[in-house]
Amino acid sequence: MLRLTSSFVLLAALIPRALSQSPVWGQCGGIGWTGPTTCASGTVCTEYSAYYSQCIPSSQAPPPPTTVAPPPPPPTSAPPTSVPSTSAPSSTPTGTGLNAIAKSIGKTYFGTATDNSELSDAPYTAILDNINEFGQITPANSMKWDATEPSRGQFTFTNADAIANLAKKNGQLLRGHNCVWYSQLPSWVSNGGFNAATLTSIIQTHCSTVVGRYKGSVYSWDVVNEPFNDDGTWRTDVFYNTLGTSYVSIALQAARAADPNAKLYINDYNIEGQSAKTTAMLNLVKSLKQQGVPLDGIGLQGHFIVGELPGNLQQTLEQFTALGVEVAYTELDIRMSLPATQASLAQQQKDYQTVVTACTNVPGCVGVTIWDFTDKYSWVPNTFSGQGEACPWDQNLQKKPAYQGIVSGLEA
Ligand code: G3I
Numbered sequence: 392m393l394r395l396t397s398s399f400v401l402l403a404a405l406i407p408r409a410l411s412q413s414p415v416w417g418q419c420g421g422i423g424w425t426g427p428t429t430c431a432s433g434t435v436c437t438e439y440s441a442y443y444s445q446c447i448p449s450s451q452a453p454p455p456p457t458t459v460a461p462p463p464p465p466p467t468s469a470p471p472t473s474v475p476s477t478s479a480p481s482s483t484p485t486g487t488g489l490n491a492i493a494k495s496i497g498k499t500y501f502g503t504a505t506d507n508s509e510l511s512d513a514p515y516t517a518i519l520d521n522i523n524e525f526g527q528i529t530p531a532n533s534m535k536w537d538a539t540e541p542s543r544g545q546f547t548f549t550n551a552d553a554i555a556n557l558a559k560k561n562g563q564l565l566r567g568h569n570c571v572w573y574s575q576l577p578s579w580v581s582n583g584g585f586n587a588a589t590l591t592s593i594i595q596t597h598c599s600t601v602v603g604r605y606k607g608s609v610y611s612w613d614v615v616n617e618p619f620n621d622d623g624t625w626r627t628d629v630f631y632n633t634l635g636t637s638y639v640s641i642a643l644q645a646a647r648a649a650d651p652n653a654k655l656y657i658n659d660y661n662i663e664g665q666s667a668k669t670t671a672m673l674n675l676v677k678s679l680k681q682q683g684v685p686l687d688g689i690g691l692q693g694h695f696i697v698g699e700l701p702g703n704l705q706q707t708l709e710q711f712t713a714l715g716v717e718v719a720y721t722e723l724d725i726r727m728s729l730p731a732t733q734a735s736l737a738q739q740q741k742d743y744q745t746v747v748t749a750c751t752n753v754p755g756c757v758g759v760t761i762w763d764f765t766d767k768y769s770w771v772p773n774t775f776s777g778q779g780e781a782c783p784w785d786q787n788l789q790k791k792p793a794y795q796g797i798v799s800g801l802e803a
Contacts, residue, residue: 488523492801500564500758502527507550509768520561527564530554535575539601564610570598571642572616573628581629590633595645603649611654614646615639623667640684647685658690664701676714690721697727697739704749712755722762726771726781740796747800
């Protein structure tokens with residue numbers, strides 16, 4: 392009788408799983424997945440990464456080997472065939488240089504954004520590759536949705552891999568940027584008219600595939616970028632309009648499953664001082680933590696204007712770290728009206744010092760990333776007419792007074 396009962400219980404436990412199938416676009420496998428592993432008729436279980444397989448209509452399913460681009464060939468200048476681990480950079484920064492000083496005061500890195508088109512500029516890369524200056528890099532564009540999944544289920548990683556492999560070659564940490572953002576979002580996502588279940592699946596596929604590709608290689612991911620308007624209300628993009636605030640936890644959970652060791656961030660601008668947007672972000676952190684949603688950090692972008700820094704920078708960092716997350720300035724630059732003057736460059740030096748000092752003074756502030764280090768490649772003049780000179784190195788790759796401002800801030 393006992394044997395019969397046990398067998399029955401076992402059978403009963405197995406039947407629903409054996410019989411249930413994932414619907415079209417549903418998950419059908421991946422490490423940690425306990426749901427159905429077979430797909431509804433007319434769909435094929437397609438592996439996107441070790442962490443995520445999905446039921447794709449047979450007519451749309453790409454042949455498995457080419458669904459995800461194969462690992463990149465080794466860079467001509469170095470042997471690695473895979474992207475780096477999250478372990479500390481192998482090259483040890485010594486002496487002077489922004490990263491060397493940052494490390495010496497206990498920070499995890501001082502870093503910079505970079506972009507693929509810049510990597511053929513040898514004088515530029517001579518500075519970028521210098522571990523004493525930069526212990527971390529962020530791809531400014533090549534890991535974004537439009538760059539990595541321009542069509543549904545078709546992933547391209549050539550440019551993203553190039554940056555990831557550069558970080559590995561240089562012994563630099565990598566920040567992933569980003570999984571879910573309203574901008575640089577292909578129209579197949581923003582105008583797809585998807586219902587909630589389908590958009591959920593699309594987010595899961597995208598985040599798990601992109602994050603999974605660099606599993607073990609990324610220090611931190613900007614999983615969600617710029618979710619708020621400046622008045623602290625939610626940005627009404629396709630994600631919010633379809634899923635409400637739940638898209639944030641959907642993305643974070645997919646990212647956590649894909650790379651359990653990457654620090655997961657939400658990243659935004661105009662949250663560096665005390666503003667309605669800061670309050671909204673603080674409340675979001677509290678709410679996610681209460682719900683047990685994985686979240687490790689808040690990225691404060693730090694796109695500032697010379698002479699117009701918000702107040703209370705340090706207090707804001709402390710408010711976030713008090714909630715149990717780390718913080719970082721992730722995209723720091725401080726623009727000015729052109730042409731630059733001695734006075735505006737001097738004010739810029741002070742402003743860089745003030746921002747970096749705030750990070751220096753807060754133990755939970757792990758690092759500062761500048762949004763490219765040279766005015767030669769800054770995004771600012773293309774976006775703000777008549778403004779520029781936002782970076783610590785000038786157009787000719789010469790250090791500006793701002794550089795010394797950063798040094799002073801790190802030595803504060
Ligand atoms: O790749 C095309 C190229 O083929 C074309 O010839 C050229 C013509 O304009 O455009 C190129 O694409 C540009 C792309 O950068 C790569 O250079 C886009 O037009 C341009 O809009 C895009 O700008 C990027 C911007 O995000 C877009 O929102 C900047 O490089 C990038 O630095 C900037 O980064 C953002 C962060 O991701 C989020 N926080 C704000 C930050 C600054 O805007």
